[in-house]
Amino acid sequence: MKFKRIISLLLVLVMSLTILAGCSQSGEETTNLDPVEETEPLAEEVQEQEEELEDITVTDMAGREVTLPANVESIATFGSIGVINAFVELMGSGDKIANDMTHRFSNSDKWAMQYEFAPQMKGAPVLENTDGELLIEDVLAxxxxxxxVMSKDYIEPLESNGLNVVYFEWKETEDVKTAVTLMGEALQKQDIAEDYLNYFDEMVAEAEALTADVGENKKTVLYGNVTQFTQPHIIAEWWISAAGGDSVTKDSWVNNKSVYTQEDILKWDPDVMIVTDVATIDEIKNDSLYSDVSAVKNDEVYYIPTVAHVWGNRTVEQPLTIFWTLHKLYPDLITEEDLAEKIECFYSHFFKTELSEGQVNSIIHTN
Incomplete structure (x- = not known):
């Protein structure tokens, strides 16, 4: 088994040299290209280039052909704004988001980093009311x-008013690749989309190699709103497994909902709990009913990070979710320093944002 793990790690190491243009130990990006002196194009050249641009047509994930301007300058996001904004910001186009987040996202500090990735959103028009209804006059203005959009309910009211609407979804694990490819086409950032998809695959492969010897010693994990006995997204079953964990809710799904009880938690006796609400940590620790649960006894109850979006839900940050979880489960396999470097490098490379040491620490330490 040790020989198998060594071979796996060597293969991952070789493949990883191509990822993120070679992030160095200092978090800086390196490149094999010689520096080229940049010159500002003449105004006449810029105008000629813009005139030569033609509209593009993409096929969205509802099978609709949508014609878009070749140079999208403004983007409006609807519904699952946290998820959608993260896709746009991944493409380096966060500065084109033209609307603020709705109240359910902006009424707390949970999504505060959205305003660092796209500061122009603050105070911009809000395009849906508190009930999730479109404010169509504000959209048209x-x-x-x-x-x-990630809900087909938005397509008709927006499209019927002459707006360009692209629908994408993330229902199955592999949907993220289709969605990222579509976003790259719509924003003419195909190179970034390809870069990210290579990164995604390499991170998953690296985690698989690191956990190859865990075998039957996998730690059991309970993720979700534990006090409400809900698991918000089936995607969590995938990233828990990818991190070398054994999700106790994997067999509890009925009609796309995870159903379990307090008695189930006591029976499962999870080694680690990862919760979606920070207040839940104290609730669980102070509830005598859970005092003998392994995760509580061993202080292994954590709060899932939210940066661009909630890491446990559908988000382009999912590769980081895997390594954050892997670190919580098996800290001897990935050190805190290595995890911090992966976090810094991801947001620097894709989101063009340099996180402070304090911000990185707050992501890593959530218990």
Missing amino acids: LDPDLCL
């Missing part, structure tokens, strides 16, 4: 080049 904004007149975005591109509307991004």
